[in-house]
Amino acid sequence: MSVGRAERPWTVVAGGLAVVVRLTPRGGRDAIDGIEQRADGQCVLKARVRAAATEGEANDALIVLLAHAVDVPPRDVALVSGASARIKRLTIAGHGPTLAATLEKFSGV
Numbered sequence: 001m002s003v004g005r006a007e008r009p010w011t012v013v014a015g016g017l018a019v020v021v022r023l024t025p026r027g028g029r030d031a032i033d034g035i036e037q038r039a040d041g042q043c044v045l046k047a048r049v050r051a052a053a054t055e056g057e058a059n060d061a062l063i064v065l066l067a068h069a070v071d072v073p074p075r076d077v078a079l080v081s082g083a084s085a086r087i088k089r090l091t092i093a094g095h096g097p098t099l100a101a102t103l104e105k106f107s108g109v
Contacts, residue, residue, distance in 0.1 A: 018089065019066070020089055026053070069103065070102045
């Protein structure tokens with residue numbers, strides 16, 4: 001499903017960027033696979049990690065992946081909700097518009 005320009009899985013917030021991610025653990029590689037609009041209309045950033053979804057390993061790998069994608073230290077990425085769910089909400093500390101522009105380039109939109 002195609003994603004329109006205004007539909008992004010991230011929002012600039014005070015102090016950084018809020019991101020909605022659909023994570024696939026044990027996905028064979030660590031990668032961001034672009035943006036997807038789900039059947040319910042929610043827009044998500046698709047990500048996969050090699051780590052299994054046990055003891056927070058996949059969440060930790062996602063934090064490192066996102067930090068690397070936007071060139072910030074992992075300590076600047078925080079899991080806000082969805083620790084045990086496939087859909088996760090994270091925040092990235094920093095200059096929101098710059099982070100959004102970087103994610104736009106990295107996610108292939």
